[in-house]
Amino acid sequence: MAEIATFEKALWGLSVLLKWGLLGLLIYRKHYRTFPFFFTYVLLTAVQSPVLFASYRMWGFASVTSGNVAWGTQCLVIAARGLAVAEICRRIIGMYRGIWALASRLLLATAGLVLLYSWAVARPHWQAAVLNCDRGLELAIAGVLVMVFLFARHYEIEVEQTVRYLAVGLFLYSCFSVVNNSVLERWMWDYALLWNLFRTLAFVASLLLWGWALRAQQPETAALPGMLPDSTYRALAPELNLRLKALNEQLGKSWYAEARKH
Secondary structure, three states: OHHHHHHHHHHHHHHHHHHHHHHHHHHHOOHHHHOHHHHHHHHHHHHHHHHHHHHHHHHOOOOHHHHHHHHHHHHHHHHHHHHHHHHHHHHHHOOOHHHHHHHHHHHHHHHHHHHHHHHHOOOOOHHHHHHHHHHHHHHHHHHHHHHHHHHHHHOOOOOOHHHHHHHHHHHHHHHHHHHHHHHHHHOOOOOHHHHHHHHHHHHHHHHHHHHHHOOOOOOOOOOOOOOOOHHHHHHHHHHHHHHHHHHHHHHHHHHHHHHHHO
16 A cells, blocks of 8 residues: 555656646647637646645645545536537537537537436435546546547548547546546445546546647637628529529420430
């Protein structure tokens, strides 16, 4: 246990350095313009570390106050993760209005059903309820990312490499969190130390993947094509219909003349 605790402290320190390094990279490369919600998510995770460190020093690791601070800040972080995932989804299929209209409804329905299920099966104990809600949110994120990539594959939409890496990092961390939280709920106190260790290790892996993806300058999001005003459509539609009608009549006469020859 002593060796695990020492390794966890070193890993936690590494994760803090990687968080602030990724935040600096986002600012230096001006990625906050391209991925504003992902930037907010990384910023909150970077700020969360010193807040937790201060609370553990003041009240201890096992105190109720520290637990409330930890889960309270985690609520903000997970909400920012959800917005970052929505941003990734819109980046992939947002410019296709018809596809995005259908996909956004299915994605919201998927997330809502997963969250409803997680709330329904939550235990009365508040720690287990919060843990289960966190697991449900991570499961919803994983499900949404799977669905958006299925949409992209079905409609043959090319996904930017950077966006793909960001999505993969979010997906892998969410999947691991679901498994990790499920094990913690079964063996709450016996698994607590390993839970923190594995969670930190998974997040370090995601930070490295995100840093690799964002190492280069990113293009701004392409503007959506503008639609003609309704007045233009109403003016052009009758003329187009008349031309199509005349063309059909001409083709019909030609076909009738060819038929009579034979």
